[in-house]
Amino acid sequence: MVDNRNEIEVRKLEHIFLCNYCDVEYKKTTLLEDIELIHKGTCGINFYDIETETKLFGKKLSAPIIVSGITGGHSKAKEINKNIAKAVEELGLGMGVGSQRAAIINDDLIDTYSVVRDYTNNLVIGNLGAVNFIVDNWDEEVVDKAVEMIDADAMAIHFNPLQEVIQPEGDLNFKNLDKLKEIISNYKKSYKNIPFIAKQVGEGFSKEDALILKDIGFDAIDVQGSGGTSWAKVEIYRVKDEKIKNLLEKFANWGIPTAASIFEVKSVYDGIVIGSGGIRGGLDIAKCIAIGCDCCAVALPILKASLKGWEEVVKVLEEYIKELKIAMFLVGAENIEELKKTPYIVKGTLKDWINQRLK
Amino acid sequence: MVDNRNEIEVRKLEHIFLCNYCDVEYKKTTLLEDIELIHKGTCGINFYDIETETKLFGKKLSAPIIVSGITGGHSKAKEINKNIAKAVEELGLGMGVGSQRAAIINDDLIDTYSVVRDYTNNLVIGNLGAVNFIVDNWDEEVVDKAVEMIDADAMAIHFNPLQEVIQPEGDLNFKNLDKLKEIISNYKKSYKNIPFIAKQVGEGFSKEDALILKDIGFDAIDVQGSGGTSWAKVEIYRVKDEKIKNLLEKFANWGIPTAASIFEVKSVYDGIVIGSGGIRGGLDIAKCIAIGCDCCAVALPILKASLKGWEEVVKVLEEYIKELKIAMFLVGAENIEELKKTPYIVKGTLKDWINQRLK
Amino acid sequence: MVDNRNEIEVRKLEHIFLCNYCDVEYKKTTLLEDIELIHKGTCGINFYDIETETKLFGKKLSAPIIVSGITGGHSKAKEINKNIAKAVEELGLGMGVGSQRAAIINDDLIDTYSVVRDYTNNLVIGNLGAVNFIVDNWDEEVVDKAVEMIDADAMAIHFNPLQEVIQPEGDLNFKNLDKLKEIISNYKKSYKNIPFIAKQVGEGFSKEDALILKDIGFDAIDVQGSGGTSWAKVEIYRVKDEKIKNLLEKFANWGIPTAASIFEVKSVYDGIVIGSGGIRGGLDIAKCIAIGCDCCAVALPILKASLKGWEEVVKVLEEYIKELKIAMFLVGAENIEELKKTPYIVKGTLKDWINQRLK
Amino acid sequence: MVDNRNEIEVRKLEHIFLCNYCDVEYKKTTLLEDIELIHKGTCGINFYDIETETKLFGKKLSAPIIVSGITGGHSKAKEINKNIAKAVEELGLGMGVGSQRAAIINDDLIDTYSVVRDYTNNLVIGNLGAVNFIVDNWDEEVVDKAVEMIDADAMAIHFNPLQEVIQPEGDLNFKNLDKLKEIISNYKKSYKNIPFIAKQVGEGFSKEDALILKDIGFDAIDVQGSGGTSWAKVEIYRVKDEKIKNLLEKFANWGIPTAASIFEVKSVYDGIVIGSGGIRGGLDIAKCIAIGCDCCAVALPILKASLKGWEEVVKVLEEYIKELKIAMFLVGAENIEELKKTPYIVKGTLKDWINQRLK
Numbered sequence A, B, C, D: 001m002v003d004n005r006n007e008i009e010v011r012k013l014e015h016i017f018l019c020n021y022c023d024v025e026y027k028k029t030t031l032l033e034d035i036e037l038i039h040k041g042t043c044g045i046n047f048y049d050i051e052t053e054t055k056l057f058g059k060k061l062s063a064p065i066i067v068s069g070i071t072g073g074h075s076k077a078k079e080i081n082k083n084i085a086k087a088v089e090e091l092g093l094g095m096g097v098g099s100q101r102a103a104i105i106n107d108d109l110i111d112t113y114s115v116v117r118d119y120t121n122n123l124v125i126g127n128l129g130a131v132n133f134i135v136d137n138w139d140e141e142v143v144d145k146a147v148e149m150i151d152a153d154a155m156a157i158h159f160n161p162l163q164e165v166i167q168p169e170g171d172l173n174f175k176n177l178d179k180l181k182e183i184i185s186n187y188k189k190s191y192k193n194i195p196f197i198a199k200q201v202g203e204g205f206s207k208e209d210a211l212i213l214k215d216i217g218f219d220a221i222d223v224q225g226s227g228g229t230s231w232a233k234v235e236i237y238r239v240k241d242e243k244i245k246n247l248l249e250k251f252a253n254w255g256i257p258t259a260a261s262i263f264e265v266k267s268v269y270d271g272i273v274i275g276s277g278g279i280r281g282g283l284d285i286a287k288c289i290a291i292g293c294d295c296c297a298v299a300l301p302i303l304k305a306s307l308k309g310w311e312e313v314v315k316v317l318e319e320y321i322k323e324l325k326i327a328m329f330l331v332g333a334e335n336i337e338e339l340k341k342t343p344y345i346v347k348g349t350l351k352d353w354i355n356q357r358l359k
C-alpha cells in the first residue's frame, strides 16, 4: 500500500514536471482564433469605468476567471495549492483543487487540499472523478467528505474517458452515470445545497453530452475543450513502447475544440457555462464571454507560475485581467453583461462546425 | 511460355518489393481526415463491454476488418498468403487472396493460393479481374475453378482500368461488362450461392459505378478509393522513359478519395459496403463505419507486416482493433451497430464533394 | 512644461524613425487581396482618354488619392509637411496634417502645420483627436483655431482607442462622444460650413460605428482599417518590459481589415467614404473605388518618401496614379464613375466576413 | 525604317528566347486543378475504340488540339512556323500563325508566315491585332491580305490590352471596337466566308466580353486565360528601371484564370469555345472539354519544342493525345461527344468564382 501510494505520488509529480518542461499542448487549436470580435472604432466608454466583476456560484469574482482544478495528494501539490490560493485571494478570483480521491482514500493527505482554506475565503471548488462513482461505488458520503475537506463552495465532477483509456492503470467503466442523478440530489437534500459542475479535462463536451448532464442535474458545465493541455501528449512522453506511442499519437488531436464545445453546450443547455481548455489570455476570455460563457478557467499557465511562487501566479492572472480590460475597451463594453452582447464573426473551421452540428 | 511465366513472377515480386521499400502512396489523401467524430465527454459505457464483433458474408469477424486481396502465383506469394491466413485465424478476421488468374491458367500455382485453407477456416475471399471476363472470354466455369481452389466464401471481381492502362502489357477492353450479370447469375444458380463483391484497386467507385454494379447484381462494393497505395506511383518506379514517367505523374493523383467514394456509393446503393484504400488504423475504421460502411479492408500495411512473419501481421491488426476500441469508447459506442449511429462532422474538400455530387 | 514638450517631441520623432526603419505593418492583411477585379479582355477604351480626376469636399483632385494626416509639432514635422504639400501641389492631390493638438496648446508650433499653405492651395484637411473633446473639454473654438491655423478645407476627427490604451500616457475616456454632435453643428453654424470626417488610425470602423458617426453628423468616414501601419507593432519596439511586449503582441492583429471596414461602413452609411489603411498602390485604390469608396488615403509610404525629399513623394504618388490608370484600362473604365461600376468577385475571408455581418 | 524593323525583330527574338529559357508563367494557376473529373471505376469501354477525332472550322482534327498563334516576321520565326506546320501535318492537328502585322506592312516578310502552307494542308488560322483596326485604321482589305498570305481557314483577332499597356511602344486605343462588326461582315460578304475567332493572349475573357464579342459577330472565342504564359512576367525581365519592374509585378497576376474564363464565356455565348492559356497536357484538355470547350490551344510548350525541331513538336503533341486518351478511358468516354458529358466536381476558388459571377 505504501509502495502503491509512492507510485501514484511519483506519477503525479512526473505529470507536473512534464507539463512544466515539455510541450504538452494540442497541435489543433481551440478554434477561438476563428472568432473575431468586432473593433468598435468609436469605443464610447471610459477605460476607468470598466468593471470586470462578476458572480459565480454565489461568490463575487473580480473578473470572470478561475483557476482549474490541478492537483493535491502530495507535498509538492500542497505548495502549488497554497500558491494558487494566495494569488486568488490577493486578486479576488476563484480556484479549484485537483482530484480529491487521494485524500478520500487516505486522510493523511487531506492537508494537501485543505491548505487552500488557510489562504483564501474566495470561491473554492472541489473535484471528484465521475468514473469513481461507478467503479468505486462512491455515494453522497464521499461527496460530503470532499466538500468538508476544503469547505467547498461548489463541486466539480470530472469526466475523463480519454485520460483513463490511455493510462495502463485507467478506470474504464463509465456506464450507468445516471447514478449521479440520485447522488447529487440526495447530497443536496441531506447535506449542503451547493452547485455541481460537470467538467471535462481537455476533450470538451458535445451537445449530446450537455443534454445528459442537464438531465443528471448539473448546475454548470465547465467545457475544458481541446486546444490546451492534451493528456494524450503528456502520456506519449511517459510511454516507452513505440507501438503504444504511435497509438497515442492518433488521439493526440482527439476532442472537441474549446470554442466548438462552448457552442455545442450553449445550443441545448441554459445553466452556467465555463469556457476552458487552452485559455491563454484576456482576449480568449473576452471571446468566450462574447459567445455566451459566464466565466473562464485556466490550468497549465497557472501550474507553471505556481511552481515559481504565488507572486508569479498573481502576475500571470493580472496580465489576463489587463488584456481582458483592453479587449473590453476596444469593443466598447463597460462590464461583463455588455461584453456578452458584443458582435463577432465566426470563420473557417468553427463556422463549418456550427453549420453542420448546430443548424 | 515458361519465360513469360518467369517474367510475370519477376514483375509480381518487383511490385511487392517496391511496395515494401518505396513510397507508393498517394500525395492526395483519403479525405477521412475531413471527418471528425464527435467526442462524447460523458462516454457512458464500460470499456470492457465494447464488442467489435460483426458478421460479413455470413461469417463472424471479431472486428470489422479484413485483409484485402494482395497476391498469389509464386513462392513468395505463398508465404505471404500463409502468414496472413495464420494471423486472421488467430484474430478471428477475414482475408482475400490476390488475383487468381495465374492459377486459372496454370494448375501448378494453385497451392500458392489454396495454402490459406491450411491455416484458416475464417472468411476467405477469391479474386478475379473483370477485364478478363471480356478479353479472355471467361465464364462461370472459371469462377467455379477460382472458388473451389480456396473454398471461397465470397468472390471479389476487381475493376482496375488505371492499372491496366499504365502497364505496357495491360488489358484494355472493359466493354460489355454487363456480361458479368449473366455469369454471376448462372454461377449462383448452377454452382454455389455465394456473394459477389465489386472491388476497385485504389481509385474508388463513383455513384454512377454503383448503379451499374447494382444492376449487374453485385452483393457488395469494396470501394478501394484513393489515398492509400497508388498504382501509378508503383509504375513510375519501374518505368525508365522520362516522358512516360511524366505521363504517369499526371495520374498519380487520379481517383476518388476513399471517404468520397464511400459517400458516392452509399448514396445510391444499399448492399454491403466495404471502406478501403488507405485505411491506416482503427480511427480510420471507426470513421468508415460511422459514415455507413459494414467493414474495412487493408492491404499495404499488412503486406509489409507479412514479409516479416505472421506474428507481425497479428501485431498490426491488434493495434488496429485496439485503436478502434478506444475510438468506440470515446464516442460511447458499445458495439458496431451503435458506432454506425455516432454523430460526426464533415469538413473541407469532402464537404464540397458531397455538396456538389450528392445533393 | 518645456521638459514635457521635449519628451513629446522625442516620442513623435521616435515614432517617425521607427515607422521609417522597422517593420510596423500588420501581419494580417487589408483583405483587399480577396477582391479580384474582372479583366475586360476587349477593353474598349483609349488609354489616353482615361480621366482619374475626381472631386472631394468641393476641391478637385487629379486622382482619388490623398495623403493621410501624419505629423506636426516639431521641426522635422515641419519639413515632412512641407515636402508633402509641395508634392500634392505638383500633382493636384490633397493632404491632411497630423494631430494639431500640439499647436492648440502651444502657438509656437503653429508653423509646423501652417507651412503646408506656403506650398499648396489644394485640399488640406485638419486633424484633432475625438478623445480630447472629452478629456480636455474642447469645444468649437478649438475647432476654429485648428481650421484657421491651416485654412482647412475639411476637419478630420480621429478615433484611436487602441493607440491610447497601449500608450502609458494614453487618454482613455471616449465616453459621451455625442457631445461632438453639438460641437460640430455649432461650429458649422457659427464659424465655417466645412465637412467633418471621422477617421480611424489603423483599426477601422464597423457598421455599428458608422451608425453612431452618421448620427453625430459626420459628412465622411475615413475607414483607416487594419492591414497597414499597426500602432501596437510600433509600441512593441518602444516597450522594454517583456510582459507588456507580450500583451501588445495580442493586439498586433486587432482591428477590422480595410476591405471589410469599407463594406461595413457602406452597408449603413451613404456619406463620403475614404478607403485607407494599408493602401499600397494603384491596384488597391482601384479595388477600393470599385467597392464603393470615393477616394483613398495613404500614410506610411508617403512618410518614408517625405524623409527623402518632396520629389520622392511625387514619384511614389505618380507610381500609384500610373498603376491606377493601368487597372482602369484593363477593366475598361474611362473615369472614376465607370470604375465604381466595374464588376469584381470577393473571395476567402472577406466573403465570410460579408456573409456573416452584412447579410 | 530598316532600323525600326531591326529593332522589332530583335524584340521578337528576345521574347522567344526569354520564353524558352526563363520562367515566364503565372504564379496563379489556370484553376483547372479545381476541377476533378470523376473516375469511372467500371470504365465500360475498350481503350482501342477511343476516338479523339473532332471537327473545327470545317476541318478535321485527329484530336481537339491546335497550336496557338506564336510568331512570324523574321527568319527564326520562319523556322518555328515550318516546324509546327510539319508536326501538325504529321498528326492531323491544326495551328495558328503569330501576328501577321509585320507582313501586312512589309511584303518581304510574307514567306515567314506562308511557309506553313509548304508543309500542311490542315487547319491554319491567321492572326491580326484588334487594336490595329483602330490605331492603324485597318479594314477588310487588310484581312484579305492576311487570309490570302497563308490561305487561312479562319482568322483570329487578338485582344491584348495588358500586353500593349506594359510595353513602352504599346498601342493603347481599344475604343470603337464595334468597327470590327462591319469589317468582319463586309469581309465575309465581299471576300471569303471564313470564321472569325476572338483571341486573348493570356488574360482571358469575361462574360461581359463574350456578350460584346457575340454582338461583333465572332464565330468563336479562344479564351487564352491566366495560368500559362504571362506577358507581364516576360516584360519584367526586359525592363531595367526598378520602379517599372515593381509596377509590372503588380500585374503579373492579373487576369481571369483559364477555367474561370471558360465558365464565364460559356454562360452567355453559344458559339465555338477554345480552352487555352496554360494548357499543359491531355488531362487539362479533358477537363476543358468536360466543362464545355470544343477544342484546346497550346503555345509555350510548343514554342520550346519547335526550337529543337519538328520531331520534338510531334513528340510533345503525341504525349498530350496519349494523356487525353487515358483520361477518356478512365472516365469511360469513347469519343469527344461523350467526354463533353462526363461528370466532374468544382472545388475551391473556382467554385467561389462561379457562385459569385455566374449564379
Ligand SMILES: Cc1cc2nc3c(=O)[nH]c(=O)nc-3n(C[C@H](O)[C@H](O)[C@H](O)COP(=O)(O)O)c2cc1C
Residues within 6 Å of the ligand: A015, A016, A019, A068, A069, A070, A071, A097, A098, A099, A127, A158, A199, A200, A201, A202, A224, A227, A228, A229, A276, A277, A278, A279, A297, A298, A299, A300, A301, A303
Ligand atoms: C498537471 C495537471 C493536473 C490536472 N489534474 C486534474 C485533476 O485532478 N482533475 C481535473 O478535473 N482536471 C485536472 N487537470 C485538467 C485541467 O483542469 C484542465 O481541464 C486542462 O488542463 C485543460 O486546461 P488548460 O488547457 O488550461 O491546461 C489537470 C491538468 C494538469 C495540467
Ligand SMILES: Cc1cc2nc3c(=O)[nH]c(=O)nc-3n(C[C@H](O)[C@H](O)[C@H](O)COP(=O)(O)O)c2cc1C
Residues within 6 Å of the ligand: B015, B016, B019, B068, B069, B070, B071, B097, B098, B099, B127, B158, B199, B200, B201, B202, B224, B227, B228, B229, B276, B277, B278, B279, B297, B298, B299, B300, B301, B303
Ligand atoms: C502488392 C499489391 C498487390 C495487389 N494485388 C491485387 C490483386 O491481385 N487483386 C486486387 O483486387 N487488388 C490487388 N491489390 C490492391 C489492394 O487490394 C488494394 O485495393 C489497394 O492496395 C489499396 O489499399 P491499401 O491502400 O490499403 O493498400 C494489390 C495491392 C498491393 C499493394
Ligand SMILES: Cc1cc2nc3c(=O)[nH]c(=O)nc-3n(C[C@H](O)[C@H](O)[C@H](O)COP(=O)(O)O)c2cc1C
Residues within 6 Å of the ligand: C015, C016, C019, C068, C069, C070, C071, C097, C098, C099, C127, C158, C199, C200, C201, C202, C224, C227, C228, C229, C276, C277, C278, C279, C297, C298, C299, C300, C301, C303
Ligand atoms: C508616424 C505616423 C504618425 C501618425 N499620426 C497621426 C495623427 O497624428 N493623426 C491621425 O489621425 N493619424 C495619424 N496616423 C495614422 C495615419 O493617418 C493612418 O491612419 C495609418 O497610418 C494607416 O495608414 P497606412 O497603413 O497607410 O500607414 C499616423 C501614422 C503614422 C505612420
Ligand SMILES: Cc1cc2nc3c(=O)[nH]c(=O)nc-3n(C[C@H](O)[C@H](O)[C@H](O)COP(=O)(O)O)c2cc1C
Residues within 6 Å of the ligand: D015, D016, D019, D068, D069, D070, D071, D097, D098, D099, D127, D158, D199, D200, D201, D202, D224, D227, D228, D229, D276, D277, D278, D279, D297, D298, D299, D300, D301, D303
Ligand atoms: C513567344 C510568344 C509569342 C506570341 N505571339 C502572339 C501573337 O503574335 N499573337 C497572338 O494572338 N498571341 C501570341 N502569343 C500568345 C499565345 O497565343 C497564347 O495566347 C499565350 O501564350 C497563352 O498560352 P500558353 O500558356 O499555352 O503559352 C504569343 C505567345 C508567345 C509565348
